[in-house]
Amino acid sequence: MARIVILGAGLGGAIMAFELKDKLRPADEVVVVNDGPTYSFVPSNPWVAVGWRDRQDVVVDLAQVFARRGIALRPEGAARLHPSENRLDLRDGSSLTYDYLVIATGPDLAFDEIPGLGPDGHTQSICHIDHAEKTRTAFEALVKSPGPIVVGAVQGASCFGPAYEFAFILDTALRRARVRDQVPMTFVTPEPYVGHLGLDGVGDTKGLLESAMRERHIKWITNAKVTGVEAGRMTVAEVDAKGETAATHDLPFTFSMLLPAFRGVAAVLGIEGLTNPRGFITIDKHQRNPAFPNIFAIGVAVAIPPVGKTPLAVGVPKTGFMIESMVTATAANIAAVLDGREPKAVATWNAVCLADFGDEGIAFIAQPQIPPRNVNWSSQGKWVHAAKVGFEKYFLHKIRQGKAETFYENLVLDLLGIRKLKEIRTEAD
């Protein structure tokens, strides 16, 4: 019998627990350590921030679901990992040992890297449900007292889809509130061009997103480095190809939401052999850390090198479908190791993203991540909004039921004619 501990019960960690439970021997123990007893569907946060969803619509109490599946939950959270001792210090002062560990902590949000950035400063965030609720209060104040807004992502960010998505959702919500005409919008991003997305573009994301922004009167500044934020005002340096400041923008705002750079969480930051300098877990193609082979990692916590060089740091996004392929590969590999076999499953890591505008949206699929690609596809339409709502409903249903199945994802990929992308390859194939 082995004890497998999963650190983090977000989008990746929660289904990791279900999938391991399905694949492991009945006597193996699955323990999930999370910050708190609930699961929260992060992709719905932009909707929470404009009042289209409430907290109870997108949050699931994990204690009951896990108990039903025979999974232990430790909601105390982890303070520090000691990989050479196969042990975690929990925040309540207790200690938890493991035979195998899956790190699924998502990101630490690096607001502190830019003065005045973030919910404790002067900009809003949609990265966490608590932030999204606070943003909703700021959005309601904006509707009552309209003024200029600045939306986007800062240098070093890696999650650009939600930044664009939130700009378009705000546009839709402000039009519905009949105040859009009083809200000049600027989108700021470190990407070298609109639609780069940390992937050097996918299909025609440049053309589609530029055109959608022009149609909605959203101005943009690319190669943008946010240097500081004060109440109602931010300074942005626009850099040239060498990264030198070419222009400085002083942007007044009544409301601003900027996605921060991500880094690894404090519990793992700086552990030699485990993380890269930003605290992301280094893994081989089997999701396994080379220095500590009984540690696997999935989701945003994983280190992925950037796609090519850009004047400002632009990270690679880790999206839901990609994370699910990491989960499936990791479950297969841990099951193999417990069975005395070599791990062979390799996640496809295809980047699939649905960016909702509130009434329509843009979808893209990149496989592999680094161009040239076998699949390099993007499209715009009302179906994207419907597909995103379907993704939310199906994913939350899956969590409430304690299931790891990928019916909806497979259906979408089937409809798009790219079913094979979700298959887990093995070296034997």
Ligand code: FAD
């Ligand atoms: P998370 O879901 O963030 O989960 C991490 C978990 O680890 C959390 O429960 C956290 O509490 C826990 N944790 C952290 N530290 C500790 C600790 N020390 N001890 C114990 N527990 C800890 N992707 C898509 O495919 N489609 C989308 O529409 C989409 N929208 C997004 C919108 C936003 C605003 C953001 C930020 C991302 C979005 N993504 C989307 C990207 C990605 O799918 C999500 O970020 C996803 O939630 C990442 O899953 P994860 O499991 O890696 O991390």
